[in-house]
Amino acid sequence: MTRDNSPITRQKFMEELRRYEKGSITRRHFLGATGLGTAMAVMGGAVPSLLPGRAQAQDLGNRVVLATWPNYHDAANFDRFAEETGVFAQVNVFGSNEEMLAKLQAGGSGWDVFVPTNYAISTYVEADLIEPLDLSRLPNYDAAAFEQRFADAGTIDGTTYAVPKNWGTTGIAFNSSKTGGVVDSWKTFFDGARDQFDGRVMVHDYQLTTIGNALVYFGHSFNSVDPAELADAENLLIDVKPHLFAISSDYQPSMRNGDAWLTMCWTGDGKQMNSDMPEIGFALGREGGEIWSDYYAVPKGAPHREAAYALINYLLDPEVNAREALAHGYPVADSRTNALLPEELLNDPILYPAAESLTPLEFGAAVTLTDPNRAELMARFKSA
Amino acid sequence: MRSSSEEGAAQDTGSEHVAEFIDVSKRFGDILAADRLNLGIRRGEFLSFLGPSGCGKTTALRMLAGFEPPSEGTVRIDATDMSAVPSHRRPVNMVFQHYALFPHMTVAQNVGYGLRQRRPRLPKSEIGAQVDKALATVRLSDFGTRRVWELSGGQQQRVALARAIINEPTILLLDEPMAALDAKLRAEMQRELLDLQRSLGITFVLVTHDQEEALSMSDRICIMGRGRIVQVGTPQDLYDRPCNRYVADFVGKANILSGEVVAREAGQARVVLGCGAEVLVPEGNPDGRRHVDVVIRPECLSLSATHQDEDAAIRARVTHRTFLGDHTEYLLQAEGTGLLQVNLPRQAERTSGGHGVGDDVHILWAAGTGLVLAADD
Amino acid sequence: MAITQARARALLLTPAGLWYAALLLFPLAVVLIFSFGERNPIGGYAPGFTLEQYANLPARFAAFRNTLTLAPLGTVAALLIAYPLAYYLAIKVSVRWKTTLLILVIVPFWTSILIRSYAWIYLLGGNGIPALLEAFGLGELRLINTPFAVLVGIVYGYLPLMVFPIYVALEKLDKSLLEAASDLGAPPWRSFLQITLPMSMPGVMTGSMLVFILLTGEFLIPAILGGGKVFFVGNALVDLFLQSRNWAFGSAVAVALIVIMLIVVALYTRAVRRFGVRRDDVGLM
The missing domain is CATH 3.40.190.10 (Periplasmic binding protein-like II)
Known part of the structure; x- marks a missing residue:
């Protein structure tokens, strides 16, 4: 500390x-x-x-x-x-x-x-x-x-x-000196947010990835627009919200100054932070996530x-x-x-991860972007 | 001129003096606005501070009100040292130069403001009654609900007056209250103020630069110059016996001539003026100087086409003649004396027949008139 | 003569009139029309006439609640900090320092509010003020990404807008009024309450309205210092127009915000009128 x-x-x-x-x-x-x-x-x-x-x-x-x-x-x-x-x-x-x-x-x-x-x-x-x-x-x-x-x-x-x-991909950036090791699953990400990483986790201010990764936590598709599955994701997000450090796509400053330990992260940001601060690592969620x-x-x-x-x-x-x-x-x-x-x-594992770790990832679908229910879910989550 | 100010005010009894300045000085940075003032203000009198702007008269008033703490010395009101008494606890009230009425209150609220500050609180009904009375006093009974900015200058002035007297102050302070009024209204207000002072019986202290206002209203006048008290006295005293050139010049019209004392006898000095004429003039404080200034009021001189032996005479030529009804003002050019003013009463003009511009005349100076002035500081 | 005057008036008012028509009335009309429309399936606006968007307003209840709590709170906080500062600048400080201090109040405006808000991320973040407090043994404290941080940012960002109208009102306050109050027996604190405060009310009102109205539409400070967790109507609007692109609903939210703002402003104005000063009164000075 x-x-x-x-x-x-x-x-x-x-x-x-x-x-x-x-x-x-x-x-x-x-x-x-x-x-x-x-x-x-x-x-x-x-x-x-x-x-x-x-x-x-x-x-x-x-x-x-x-x-x-x-x-x-x-x-x-x-x-x-x-x-x-x-x-x-x-x-x-x-x-x-x-x-x-x-x-x-x-x-x-x-x-x-x-x-x-x-x-x-x-x-x-x-x-x-x-x-x-x-x-x-x-x-x-x-x-x-x-x-x-x-x-x-x-x-x-x-x-x-x-x-x-x-x-690129949307994975998890973690400050290993705080998390005590690699965080490479959305399970650890969302459960840890309510437990050992309370107040230290950031999710994107972006429905596509934030809802998508919450869906992946339950084993649903990143692109799901199924009402029941979306309801699972909503429950998770609203339950996690009070424990989050922030809902923001601007995660680099907070990660770099140590306020945040864990965040959803795009490849390039992960690479940039890792280059400057080796203790910040980047991993893909084992359950899946986004490739784009x-x-x-x-x-x-x-x-x-x-x-x-x-x-x-x-x-x-x-x-x-x-x-x-x-x-x-x-x-x-x-x-x-x-x-x-x-x-x-x-050979950089952040830029070009092993092929098998890319396998569970999904490309975002058009409907994922435009689905009004996902947009409203995000609004409820943010204003909860 | 310490000698002519009221020295030893402190020795006077408290009952006679409602307020006293004891060795009071006030500095604003490097500027000495008030320089060792010593003055006793008598209970019930109408006293004016008179002087040009910057003479310290307003500073003196503000020290009395408690807006400015003296740098040195003591201000007493009712024999109590005011050093530690803030303005809101002093038994004085002021009418401000621009009235300083509260624009966000009605006329009645303005007038009642002082009563509303009383603790314990006065009952509303009593405040109302007193406000009505005060408004009646200044003849504004129907104006209570008006906004102050709806009133004329004279009406605002009366509101300010009502607001100041409602607290029944020991001393009412007036800071050039008539300066913003036109001449006719001013004369009317002056009369009203005098009536008010008589009916209330409280001490009024007026600050003014208008000598006529001071002469016509005051029981006593305190003439100030460059932060000092120059002379204190009744209007007549100041007019007849100005202590120096400054006072003579400031109070009333005065011809001031310089001359040389050739002899002194029984309180009078024989003075040869610049023009060669020799006059016999009373001397208040003989100090043995040879070069002196002599003052003579325009109405003490007379004019004659011919010279009469018993009076000193100055040859002069009439340059201006102004007919003013009850008297006529002559301006004359005499050799070695500059311009002189002579006022002839209507009666005198009738008998002598008057003189025209360009006429060569004799200015007659009766023996024993005029005054030898003490030296200025 | 009458014709020339009418023409002069027309000439004087035309530029402003066109300006308002083009930049205020026209967009407002568009927003109003949109608010009765529908969302295009791929986002944007689809023509229609429905009250569905207005019926859906409760979905943004939290945003309205946050805005209508934090905006007044921020306004009051800014007022409480700005008033003493304006009072000091207008009445207490010597002429020599006045200009310098006034410039210091404005200086932050020379930098974008975005950059200044970023500075607060560090000040309020774990390595900033909380670290300092911890060093003094005041325990662990979370400031950043809380409503409090948003409040700090709001007060900081809008303070000058509050200071200046109050400063101007106090500056032109005739000091002899205070002397008169004191002369009539009012101790300083009472003459402040009875004279200074009511006389400065127009400034207080202008400043408060300015800050409140701007705060009601604020989205940047809550986004930056609230970490996206303090959701204002402004944020809801940004999301609706730029993210989910539900223009119809966004327009309805905007219309609701405008209506609420108008009501609040009207109520506030009336309240201040009651307790304060008529503008004419102050105009006297």
């Missing part, structure tokens, strides 16, 4: 603040919800536009707007892209798929490229918000190089709407469509993609890119 009592150092605070500024600790919620992401994007867009544009053979324009997740790119790649094409990328970061969907549904987003997760794509197609991709304009995309399960959500009824970016894959896609009515294709194609270049992966720490499904990544990264 002595470590707990040492007040935060100035250096550590500044590190956290810088992380915040980069957007990394606000993975799913805050930047988008507060509009700060937009502010950053405006700055990002305004500054390069002061530079002289470069004459190009194709008429790409000088601007492309990317809607993506926080801390999900290597900024240097955008600089190189601008150098090569004269097109400056303006990056908007968002908190959740729902939020992206809400923005596109409202219309006038001005985006050229966005990054939906597997389970969201069919909803975009249904709502006619997503452009079918002309793969001939993406020469760097080689379908054969991609592991099928991380790519197939992009193609619906034979039409390809999205190409894979990165994949993000994609690049072009929204209907993208104002700079040519530049959008150029940017996606550029980011799919294996060398560029490898630099991306080194920067953000999320696994890649492209074998050409993986061939370029260092051995220790490919």
Whole structure:
């Protein structure tokens, strides 16, 4: 407990603040919800536009707007892209798929490229918000190089709407110096929250994962919308709630300063925390949980469509993609890119877990995202 | 001018003096706003502090009210040292310069405010009755439910007065209460104040920079200058026997001439003025100076086309003539004396026939009139 | 002449009128229409006419309860802290220090409330104030992610909004009124209650309304310092519009919030009128 009592150092605070500024600790919620992401994007867009544009053979324009997740790119790649094409990328970061969907549904987003997760794509197609991709304009995309399960959500009824970016999992991050060892089951996660980890556990402020993992605790499907199964999950969550440290997708600060010991965690966050603080580990739930894959896609009515294709194609270049992966720490499904990544990264159990531990994981389903009952369940849980 | 202020106020008996300043000084930072004040205020009198702005008169009043603690010395009210008595426990009430009426209360609530502070509490009915009485006193009986900002300046003034007298203070303090009123209303209020003072029989202390107001209303006037008491006396005293040039200049119209004493005899000095004329002038405090200032009021001089031997005469030319009904004001230019003012009563003008602008005349100075002034500080 | 005046008035009011129409009335009308509609199966709004959304309002009872408890509590807490500070700044402090101190009150506004709230995560977190209290042997204490932490954040974030209107009201208070009260026999605390307080009521009212209204719509501070466990109507709205995308229900919640706010403001205004000061009264000074 002595470590707990040492007040935060100035250096550590500044590190956290810088992380915040980069957007990394606000993975799913805050930047988008507060509009700060937009502010950053405006700055990002305004500054390069002061530079002289470069004459190009194709008429790409000088601007492309990317809607993506926080801390999900290597900024240097955008600089190189601008150098090569004269097109400056303006990056908007968002908190959740729902939020992206809400923005596109409202219309006038001005985006050229966005990054939906597997389970969201069919909803975009249904709502006619997503452009079918002309793969001939993406020469760097080689379908054969991609592991099928991380790519197939992009193609619906034979039409390809999205190409894979990165994949990952939703597991458990634990501070082993507090938990006394690895926590690798949702049973321990939720039971411990009410027992030995009382007041130290965080769940996402995100119905898909929080309800999904509660369902998995009972052996139900992560994607269940069955009322009886959802009732089990609700009972568990409401029972656990008073013992939780927080309901927040912004778990890195609390994990890092030792307030929280255990949290639901996305791969990249787990990797980032583990790199900085080896005592924070990341494990997948033995019972199951989520595996996901993000994609690049072009929204209907993208104002700079040519530049959008150029940017996606550029980011799919294996060398560029490898630099991306080194920067953000999320696994890649492209074998050409993986061939370029260092051995220790490919052997990293957080990024590329053993195949058998991935087996029980499920991809989120479209209905999991849009089911109104799950949304209401989450609201009842949060306001209980 | 310590000599002319009321020295040894402390020796006076408590019954005669309702309040006393004993060696009271007040500093605001580097500024000495009140400099060793010694003054006894007599029970039941109407006393005015008179002086230009910044002379310390308001500071003196505020020390009496308890808003400013003296830096040195003692303020006594009813023979009690007030050093440790905060303003809300002093038996004095004030009418503020801008009235300081409580804007969020009705007229009646304003007037009754002091009574509502009494502990033990007074019964509501008694407060109501006294408020009605006070409002009647200032002739505002029908105004009790009005908001104070609905009233005219004169009405607000009377509310302030009613509010201050309802507590039956030992001393009523008035801080330039008429300054914001127009001339006609001011004269009316002055009369009302005097009537009020007579009917209530309480001591009034007025601060004013208006010498006419002070002269017309006060039993005694305390002239202040640069934080000090310069002279205290009845209006007549101050007019007839100003102790120095400052007082002579401040109270009433005065011709002040400088001259040289050539002889002294039986309380009078023979003074040769700048213009060469020689006058015989009473001297209050003979101090043997050769160079002196002599004051003579405009109504003590007269004019003549010809010179008569028995009086000293100054040759002068009329530059302005102002007819003012009961008297006529002449401004004259005399060599070596500057502008002089002479007021001739209507009667005198009729007999002498008057003088026109540009006329060369003799200003006549009867022997034994005027006053040799003591030196200023 | 009359025509010119009418035209002048039209010219003066048109920009503000258009502004309000475009940014207040139009969105309000949209929200009102949406609130009678339905949720699109994939999220968003589907046209319709139903009272279902309003019938469903009790589902957000807890959010309303939390908001309507913590917003008034936060307003009162801010008032209790702001009043003495404003009093000190307006009446007690020397002119020389006044400007400096006023600037110090504003300085936090130069930084985003988001960043400032993050600072509180550390201050209230296990390594912050609780660690300090523990070092003094005051036992283990959980501050972060509690309603108390939200209250601290609220008071901290909105204090200047409360301080300034009160400061302005006290600043223009004629000091001779206090002297008059004292002269008439009121001891200092009584002249404070009878003169200073009622005369500063318009400032108190402005500040309280400002803070209360903003607090009612607050979502950031409860999300950051409440750890998602202190759920305001603002959070419910964020979730409904951005997460579950139930725009129809979200609109109904928003309409209910606006109605409740209007009622509270009306009641508060009446109460203050009764005990305080008419604006005309203060205008006199």
